[in-house]
Amino acid sequence: MGDNAAARNQLPHHQVFDVSADGLPQTGSKCFDDDGRLKRTGTVYTASAHIITAVIGSGVLALAWAIAQLGWVAGPAVMLLFSFVTYYTSTLLSACYRSSDSVTGKRNYTYMDAVRSNLGGGKVKICGLVQYLNLFGVAIGYTIASAISMMAIKRSNCFHSSHDKDPCHMSSNPYMIAFGIIQIVFSQIPDFDQLWWLSIVAAVMSFTYSTIGLALGIVKVAENGKVRGSMTGISIGDASLGAVTQTQKIWRSFQALGDIAFAYSYSMILIEIQDTVKSPPSESKTMKKATLISVSVTTLFYMLCGCMGYAAFGDISPGNLLTGFGFYNPFWLLDIANAAIVIHLVGAYQVYCQPLFAFIEKNAAKRFPDSEFITKEIMVPVPGFRPFRLNLFRLVWRTLFVITTTVISMLLPFFNDVVGLLGALGFWPLTVYFPVEMYIAQKKIPKWSTRWLCLQILSVACLIITIAAAAGSIAGVVLDLKTYKPFSTSY
Template sequence: MMDTYHNPSAVELDDTAVKGVDDDGREKRTGTFFTASAHIITAVIGSGVLSLAWALAQLGWVAGTIILVTFAVITYYTSTFLADCYRSPDPITGTRNYSYMDVVRAYLGGKKVQLCGLAQYVNLVGVTIGYTITASISLVAIGKSNCFHDKGHEAKCSVSNYPYMAAFGVVQIILSQIPNFHELSFLSFIAAVMSFSYSSIGIGLAIAKVASGKVGKTELTGTVIGVDVTSSEKVWRMFQAIGDIAFSYAFTTILIEIQDTLRSSPPENKVMKRASLAGVSTTTFFYILCGCFGYAAFGNKAPGDFLTEFGFYDPYWLIDFANACIALHLIGAYQVYGQPFFQFVESNCKKNWPQSNFINKEYSSNIPLFGKCRVNLFRLVWRTCYVVMTTVVAMIFPFFNAILGLLGALSFWPLTVYFPVSMHIAQTKVKKYSPRWLALNLLVVVCLIVSCLAAVGSIIGLISSVKAYKPFKNLN
């Protein structure tokens, strides 16, 4: 059950200060604008930023740029609605809601709570599997880059990604013992720096290629039918590109969990809105630079990822460093997306078995160089099993990123648009059929159409991936 919010007296405030707990009896929240921004940037700027050149190649200069900016505005707009719903019924003095499901339960209720949970947690699990695959691809690219440097760009360099997946899993088993989201700030700061690093390297290499004059052919409308693609390929790729752009901004899946790390003064919703603006603005700046310069450099033949798919070969050491940054970023991003699911499972287990020492008892131990650490046996066993499961699935289905595109298409509309808009209407009591009500519902319908089209494009891509799938084959 959710804790009831109250305004403590001066004496109670002194007690909570001494005990290191917040007004709801939970561990003192210490998050700030900077930590929230780091979490958002870690969640939003993924290695997918390097695929935006491909997206612009499918859409062209005009549509591609407009769609990039449009989805940035939509995401920020709906994130402000969600930030105001962290407390209910009043956004500043109301009762805290600790998760996205809690927020939907407070404002909408009914079956929508279960639908929200299904969309959110399936997406979170899918993302962690996808990140395992993507991190291994980046690490494989380092080995291939060195091979190409030694043997020439035309050499056949075959590298297995399975050892890298296993190594990534071992690292995640260790990091997954971080008790909760509140203690992830240091990891998010590192991951955010890494994302800036490889994005900047990608932009710099693209600018250098443009400056050299050896660039691909670009068009206002992107790839040309009959020259670059067939008419059907043009349509499906446009849908997929729109979906890639829309979902590259989707951090609202974990927005409430990020907001729950913020200290209560200044009000959490105001800080979260500022952090969302900073995060979305920063990522949009990098997205436009990466997408536009990448498209200018490679033209309509832009690769899906110009670092891991070797749009560039030299300087090889810089390519290696950029791919290492991608892997390090994904190490942190895995935890940012995994922690909400960990806490969902653990909170439900504690609620169902409150007397179990295995589930509830915390043990403290001193670890050299790390200091005092808290260990919980259930957390140790369950999170280890989860990481092993995601790693095994990634090994069996290395084309899972195609599935992830479909999961993203299915979760984008409810989590980024529908629920935030519906809760905003309920919270502010927007009059039915008023101009604002009609405008908000028009936004919901348009985004639903986009999600459906992107889902179709993802299914087409998934079918192609399955046809070409050969289990346990090295990446050539």
């Protein structure tokens, strides 16, 4: 994955280390950490902000629909199960940040470094492939979600001005292009550790739109005078009455698992976030606290938003709570909520993509160390701020990356199905399998011991859930493609 500040590797030695009287670099000084890198300054709160930015993403908006497929019993139960598994495996993963010793062991700067140190072999390549494909997929999913929210603002105003007489159909393409242009600018932020301010803004935005969604759900329930929904979810029967066939029920239930998995997905960037945290205390202790805070907060929000959305709409819960137009008024509040979603997704896109950017740039610098195009940094003066480090390779490759994700988003603008598929593909390998296997290797847990068996049962159970979720989401995408025309989707 490369380190979270790949550019630091390109600095001359006198910029990276303090130098003692005998000319040798000193580590562990006031300005540098024990590995000779610039002192990490992250805390429980900045790490929590990064995690919340990554976790409370657009996935929260699909939870009412997911619970509608599963019902009042299975829906909240599955959500609690995913939250527990995510928290537990994240604590296992955070213990792998340092090799062998939690205080003085060698740092693993990235998820792939941790896999390399603990497992090695072909598993490193498999991990990298799954991780980077997932990060790439998340960028596509967030581009789709942001465009839908921007369109929702335009449509709610259109409905309001036409008194609901105009269907207000529009293309999603201009909105995806606008989001892409914004991301090209923000993608030039060199390193993960310079994103803390964007993460805090994004985290605030995520609470804003989640709270609005929750409040609107409560108002809708009060307006209905009853709690909608059933114990088993959407009913099987006549489609004209909002029911589904038995086959559709199965596929949708599987897809709902993927949507919930996506809503909790952040393990793929946990090590990168941990590499921004200062010590003492040990990074694993800080990360465990940040994980507990973040997962607890997000689970509370998820339960409230998902359950209130289902209580408000029952079986007809929209796939996206704030853009599915279950709510129409007050339209200005919906506009604020959708604007908050867009701002949040700008930050979330960067939190997920920076590790991928760093990986490509580190490997390019390693392969072509003499190329000025790749390694040279131009200091651009910024009035009132520190000079901006402009790198031509970073400018070109990151711009091409954003353009690629934007074009693919325009080709496949299926929010619910894409979210479910991403959640399914990333959940088992990155959230469960690798953390469990690395923890077993690092702690030298004996094979066939009680602890080893429990960890393997957890892994296999999550694999079965992942396969089911992927199947449901693929079935949804196939169904969407039957009525789809490239670059001409309108809402």
